Amino acid sequence: MNAAIDIHHIEKSFGRVKALDGLDLSVEPGTVHGFLGPNGAGKSTTIRILLGLLRADAGQARLFGGDPWADAVALHRRLAYVPGDVVLWPNLTGGEAIDLFTRLRGGADPARRDELCQRFDLDPSKKGRTYSKGNRQKVALIAALAADVELLLLDEPTAGLDPLMEAVFQECIREAKESGRTVLLSSHVLAQVEVLADRISIIRQGRIVETGSLTDLRHLTRTTVDAVTDRPADTLAGLPGVHGLEAADGHVRFEVDGDHLAAVVRRLGDLDVHALTVRPPTLEQLLLRHYGDQAVHSGATVAA
Amino acid sequence: MTTTALSRPTTTPRPRGATLAGTGTLLRFMLRRDRFRLPAWTLGLALLMTYFATALDSMVSSPSDLEGLTAFTGSPAGALFGGPGFGFDDLTVERFLAGQYGLYVAIGAGLMGLLTVVRHTRAEERSGRAELVRANAVGRHAQLTAALILTVVMSVVIAVLIGAVMADRGYDTAGSLLFGASVGAVGLAFAGIAAVTVQLSEYPRAASGTAGALLGAAFVLRGLGDMAAVQGSGPSWLSWLSPIGWSQQTAPYVLDRWWPLALSLAFAAAATAVAYTLSGRRDLGAGLLPPRPGPPRAAAWLAGPFTLALRLHRANLIGWSAALIAAGLAYGSFTQPLIDGFADAPDDMVAVMGGRDNMLAGYLGVMALTMALAVAVYAVLAAHLLRTEETDGRTEPVLATGVSRPAWLGGHVAVVAAGVPWLLLVAGLGMGIGTAASTGDAGLAGDVLLGHLAFTPAVWLVLSAAALLYAAVPRWLPVIWVAPAWGLVAGYFAPVLDLPGSLVRLSPFEHIGRYPLERISVVAILVLTLLTGVLTWTAVTVFQRRDVTGGS
Numbered sequence: 123m124n125a126a127i128d129i130h131h132i133e134k135s136f137g138r139v140k141a142l143d144g145l146d147l148s149v150e151p152g153t154v155h156g157f158l159g160p161n162g163a164g165k166s167t168t169i170r171i172l173l174g175l176l177r178a179d180a181g182q183a184r185l186f187g188g189d190p191w192a193d194a195v196a197l198h199r200r201l202a203y204v205p206g207d208v209v210l211w212p213n214l215t216g217g218e219a220i221d222l223f224t225r226l227r228g229g230a231d232p233a234r235r236d237e238l239c240q241r242f243d244l245d246p247s248k249k250g251r252t253y254s255k256g257n258r259q260k261v262a263l264i265a266a267l268a269a270d271v272e273l274l275l276l277d278e279p280t281a282g283l284d285p286l287m288e289a290v291f292q293e294c295i296r297e298a299k300e301s302g303r304t305v306l307l308s309s310h311v312l313a314q315v316e317v318l319a320d321r322i323s324i325i326r327q328g329r330i331v332e333t334g335s336l337t338d339l340r341h342l343t344r345t346t347v348d349a350v351t352d353r354p355a356d357t358l359a360g361l362p363g364v365h366g367l368e369a370a371d372g373h374v375r376f377e378v379d380g381d382h383l384a385a386v387v388r389r390l391g392d393l394d395v396h397a398l399t400v401r402p403p404t405l406e407q408l409l410l411r412h413y414g415d416q417a418v419h420s421g422a423t424v425a426a
Numbered sequence: 427m428t429t430t431a432l433s434r435p436t437t438t439p440r441p442r443g444a445t446l447a448g449t450g451t452l453l454r455f456m457l458r459r460d461r462f463r464l465p466a467w468t469l470g471l472a473l474l475m476t477y478f479a480t481a482l483d484s485m486v487s488s489p490s491d492l493e494g495l496t497a498f499t500g501s502p503a504g505a506l507f508g509g510p511g512f513g514f515d516d517l518t519v520e521r522f523l524a525g526q527y528g529l530y531v532a533i534g535a536g537l538m539g540l541l542t543v544v545r546h547t548r549a550e551e552r553s554g555r556a557e558l559v560r561a562n563a564v565g566r567h568a569q570l571t572a573a574l575i576l577t578v579v580m581s582v583v584i585a586v587l588i589g590a591v592m593a594d595r596g597y598d599t600a601g602s603l604l605f606g607a608s609v610g611a612v613g614l615a616f617a618g619i620a621a622v623t624v625q626l627s628e629y630p631r632a633a634s635g636t637a638g639a640l641l642g643a644a645f646v647l648r649g650l651g652d653m654a655a656v657q658g659s660g661p662s663w664l665s666w667l668s669p670i671g672w673s674q675q676t677a678p679y680v681l682d683r684w685w686p687l688a689l690s691l692a693f694a695a696a697a698t699a700v701a702y703t704l705s706g707r708r709d710l711g712a713g714l715l716p717p718r719p720g721p722p723r724a725a726a727w728l729a730g731p732f733t734l735a736l737r738l739h740r741a742n743l744i745g746w747s748a749a750l751i752a753a754g755l756a757y758g759s760f761t762q763p764l765i766d767g768f769a770d771a772p773d774d775m776v777a778v779m780g781g782r783d784n785m786l787a788g789y790l791g792v793m794a795l796t797m798a799l800a801v802a803v804y805a806v807l808a809a810h811l812l813r814t815e816e817t818d819g820r821t822e823p824v825l826a827t828g829v830s831r832p833a834w835l836g837g838h839v840a841v842v843a844a845g846v847p848w849l850l851l852v853a854g855l856g857m858g859i860g861t862a863a864s865t866g867d868a869g870l871a872g873d874v875l876l877g878h879l880a881f882t883p884a885v886w887l888v889l890s891a892a893a894l895l896y897a898a899v900p901r902w903l904p905v906i907w908v909a910p911a912w913g914l915v916a917g918y919f920a921p922v923l924d925l926p927g928s929l930v931r932l933s934p935f936e937h938i939g940r941y942p943l944e945r946i947s948v949v950a951i952l953v954l955t956l957l958t959g960v961l962t963w964t965a966v967t968v969f970q971r972r973d974v975t976g977g978s
Binding site: 166170173174175176177194195198199201203205207208209210211213214215217218219220221222223225226227228245246247248249251252262275 | 628629717719720721722723724725728729730731734737738741818819820822823824825826827828829830831973974976
């Protein structure tokens with residue numbers, strides 16, 4: 123099967139700033155693909171190139187096998203897009219904006235639109251300028267989800283949504299996946315990607331630094347272990363793959379590399395474990411390892 | 427870790443005037459924010475007055491020139507666009523300046539007053555910054571009070587500057603100071619009006635729009651009253667209902683009466699009192715008038731790039747139609763008095779109208795050109811709407827649907843291009859009806875309409891050039907203002923400035939012909955239309971080659 127999105131080594135500069143520096147990305151049809159990275163990493167630029175709004179300086183981008191720059195209109199009929207910062211026309215109501223977008227894309231089922239308005243708790247009769255950021259985001263989400271399209275390009279779609287609406291959003295994405303749609307979900311909300319995505323690509327400074335399923339990526343990272351033992355656990359510090367061990371009053375806490383986990387757990391058993399918590403790495407930790415330098419830097423700023 | 431012992435008062439005494447707490451700090455902050463805006467307004471208006479005075483001095487070289495001016499300004503038309511004409515039977519340059527041009531400086535002061543108040547009150551609330559400010563030890567009325575004090579400061583500065591400018595030119599000192607004060611008083615009156623309108627709506631644009639409409643109403647009221655006063659019959663008391671009228675009734679350099687300004691001050695004080703009462707009854711950020719809900723569904727016709735463009739340009743088109751038909755009727759109905767008045771005007775002014783023998787046809791031709799330039803301003807502003815759509819981030823989601831770039835740009839250009847002959851038609855109708863009523867010659871209406879419509883291709887050319895600039899290098903779009911500006915200079919001032927013909931012909935408006943004074947050039951119409959087509963086609967092609975920017 124052909125990939126829904128297939129990007130080979132694209133580059134894009136704005137003046138002297140290099141936004142994309144040889145980015146590769148492949149998204150299989152029917153999957154939810156998490157596109158993860160900090161602000162300014164190039165997520166929006168990538169999506170705008172996929173929409174044919176920007177032209178890549180080098181490399182090749184393919185959408186359903188077509189050229190997003192040359193065949194923009196034909197491809198756009200098969201996709202829906204939600205920008206991260208939705209701007210509406212101040213004097214059009216939310217309902218008018220939703221209808222307009224779905225019609226420009228080729229129409230949508232009015233019943234589905236009304237159902238989505240209800241689920242997202244949106245009053246469609248308010249003027250665009252009166253909506254809060256979260257409500258503007260809902261307008262764009264409803265317009266995208268109501269359309270009968272093959273691909274959803276979502277650029278940080280839930281910024282400004284409250285947790286309740288975030289849950290509705292997750293439900294809708296699962297439904298979209300069940301009905302066979304492909305979703306590219308860009309985010310820096312890590313928990314969201316973790317919950318929804320089949321595969322994840324991590325972008326940093328215009329390049330994909332890591333791509334794979336969540337399990338693949340966890341392999342590369344450290345598991346956190348908390349334990350209470352009868353016998354002193356200091357000796358674990360000497361084992362290969364163990365990092366940052368702290369032990370006090372029988373309580374031990376450390377991180378261990380994925381491929382050394384088995385050996386460490388075996389040793390823990392000999393120490394008369396009373397309580398044991400093993401936590402898989404969160405995406406925060408994944409990112410911290412990739413952006414470790416930046417995290418340290420910003421941490422220093424906060425401390426100062 | 428070290429802990430710091432904080433000493434805090436156990437009881438907080440409630441200070442008197444708590445609703446005004448922080449006013450001084452806010453005022454200093456506003457002065458800091460307006461450190462360029464304040465001198466720009468005050469010096470700008472003083473410079474405008476200096477410009478009027480210098481221009482008049484250079485035009486009037488003898489007492490007979492002054493008499494020629496009186497003929498026009500003493501007519502009802504002159505009264506509508508000038509004032510009641512105090513002392514015009516014994517005219518001096520300073521009386522003419524205060525009586526005829528003072529009105530426009532006063533309108534400028536009114537705009538300054540209302541915009542300053544809206545900027546520092548409702549605009550701050552709408553943006554959410556007022557919430558941050560009010561969360562500190564700042565009283566409920568502090569922001570409004572500081573904004574009003576700032577406006578008072580600006581008005582006083584304007585009064586003093588204009589008084590000084592006029593006195594410096596050698597005009598009577600007492601009269602100069604009174605004239606300056608009468609201009610500043612309009613600023614105060616409209617600051618008071620804006621203080622009320624900002625309480626009503628949540629939106630700064632609605633607040634300044636309402637206050638601006640009242641400024642327009644004040645202009646019209648005193649215009650009607652002054653016309654009646656000049657004719658010696660009719661409701662001349664209407665002038666006394668207008669804050670601008672009170673300022674004009676001071677009659678600087680003639681009667682030199684200060685007491686009408688007491689009305690202005692009392693009005694401003696009363697409006698401010700109403701504003702404080704209303705402000706005390708509403709929540710921060712809320713308006714007294716609730717926002718109206720709109721249709722929850724889009725009309726069936728709103729379904730494509732062309733209809734979307736139509737919907738976005740609709741409100742502007744309606745507003746321009748109303749303004750142009752009103753302007754057409756007003757200027758048309760003064761045709762006869764204007765021509766009578768111009769009979770003795772200085773030669774330079776007559777030359778612009780096509781010479782003494784063709785005054786009627788010349789005036790109608792000049793008005794057709796004037797309306798065409800106004801419609802060109804509409805077209806340029808409409809082109810700027812395209813750029814705002816893109817930079818605000820509303821173009822991107824539309825182009826991410828099944829709408830192609832040529833369809834999006836073409837839709838907008840088509841709507842504006844259709845709006846051009848429509849607006850010329852509306853302006854021509856108003857002008858034609860007014861002219862026919864004024865001269866009693868109904869046959870003129872058709873000529874006037876044709877003369878207006880003939881300018882369509884010239885405005886189209888400006889529009890297509892704007893579209894091309896937008897499509898190729900959007901940040902250069904403002905350069906297009908050169909086109910209507912040069913059209914104005916070439917159209918009005920070519921004889922005065924002795925411009926070479928090759929420069930005059932650079933203006934597309936100079937090829938059509940000012941019907942009925944001149945013949946309409948069919949060749950020019952065809953060539954300009956063809957050029958429009960080429961430029962538009964190029965614009966659409968070029969627009970497919972560049973990046974479209976997003977909102978953030």
